[in-house]
Amino acid sequence: MKKSDKVSYLINFLGIFMIFLLLMAVFESKIFGSSTQYFKGICTTACYTIIMVASLNLVVGCMGEFSLGHAGFVSVGAYASAIVSNALAGKGLPDIGLFLVALLAGGIAAGLAGLAVGVPALRLRGDYLAIVTVAFAEIIRVCFCNFAITGGGKTMSGILKLSNFYWCFWIMVVCVTIMYMFVRSRFGRTVKAIREDYIAAAASGINVTYYKVMTFVVSAFFAGIGGGIYAHYMTAMIPTNFNFMYSAELLSEVIIGGIGSLTGSVIGAAFLSSLPEMMRQFSQYRMLAYSVVLVLVMIFKPAGIFGDWEFSLTRLLKRLTGRGGRGAAQDAVQGTVRANVQDEAHEKGKAGV
């Protein structure tokens, strides 16, 4: 590992730790008095939504395919982890251990579902794939409505309340870090090449289907972990929670945040998932507001608010201290060019439609 990498990991870790301390200070000092618990809940909601949205962004942004069935993977993860944690409860595991095992089980179950869907479906592209993913999510929902183990259409309740904000924060950090590393790895680069031009990718010796299926599995895995946190936060759920609207909500959060930008996903998901809670009285109009925002974003910033720009604490610090200014400036210029080209590409796409 290069020294500059180590420094940047340290800086980023410290940055995240500061945010954590800040939130902890706010909650522990009870500034909000009796509603502290309520705000903690909103933050937990934000944590699992971030994981779900970021994982969907792997498919939509990195691989360039639309998946309209992400709620299906979330529900597989949610039910699988709830079943596992109920089975293991009272076996002497500490709470955090039980929670992690349950989440991992949820992730693996969702990953397997992703594999099962991905192998046949990922030979398709574009609209056809989107339709197959919708169908998958509906099939899963109907299955969960009929299985006895998931409550069979009735509410599955009595799930242990294991999600608390402090744990969820760090689980979210770990998940997003892994996804970020995935995007930046050789594997992620390969998947992006397939997105850019699958013919050229195949001609360069890339096994297109393999890489697409694996990305889909990784995305489903993290969706499952997000679902696991959801289950252990809500403690009760019915299959209809994970309907098409939920998938559409996640997808619109990805698009508004920025297709291909994990920064966009994190900020978009945190903001959009806490917003309806903060304006409870208008909550019925949430989907309406979403669609209006989505239309506005599509008109004025088709690549999403952040495009595929990533926030970098290291770069910010460098620019503030004036060191390595040129490199940073170059990066910024390149980022702008990239975003412009993206916007143009989207314009062209729209014109084509």
Next chain:
Amino acid sequence: MLEVKNLEVSYGAVHAIHGVSLQVRDGEIVSLIGANGAGKTTILRTISGLQKADTGEITFDGSDLRKTEPSRIINLKLAHVPEGRHIFAQMTVEENLEMGAFADVKDMAATMAEVYERFPRLKERRRQLAGTLSGGEQQMLAVGRALMGKPKMILMDEPSMGLSPLLVKEIFSIIKEVNKQGITILLVEQNAKMALSISNRAYVLETGDITIEGDARELLKDDRVRKAYLGQ
């Protein structure tokens, strides 16, 4: 080096290639000319495994290409420059070249230095997004990316497509130079005159059948070819 025997390919009910045989010897430039829809691109795509053949044999350097996974064909050092400059538009020039070395990352830096030496223009623009390059530069990038895999043979599909006459000349001189370094080339072209002038041998393809084959220089004088493809 490459031998195709009795190749038949169809798209659903449409029989595109009816029993084509051709061979390319070590160190040659062989061109495959013909009108639109004759099946030139189909033959190249079938050789590199992007399209399934119905029957026939394709052997490259002793290995049966029809039994080789498409993603493994590049490991046999057979590169394909697809039609229409398929480059990774949202990646930088350098990233595009790196993708060319995907199957074999050994000595990537050295190969990249060689490619940059051959295409100084690409070096100038190596941090630029490939989508912002001009048509000629994109074609150079596509060729450069194929060279990153250190191929023994390159399949080139319509390298002159959509380029100005001046750039067409430049691309063809690049192809000749690449060939001089010992890389065998199978060239598919609509620009028959240009293709024939740099090739050793050529095949003329008409709606899925090879109708004329022979020495490229002789084909340039052949009446049938002159009439149908050279407009003389």
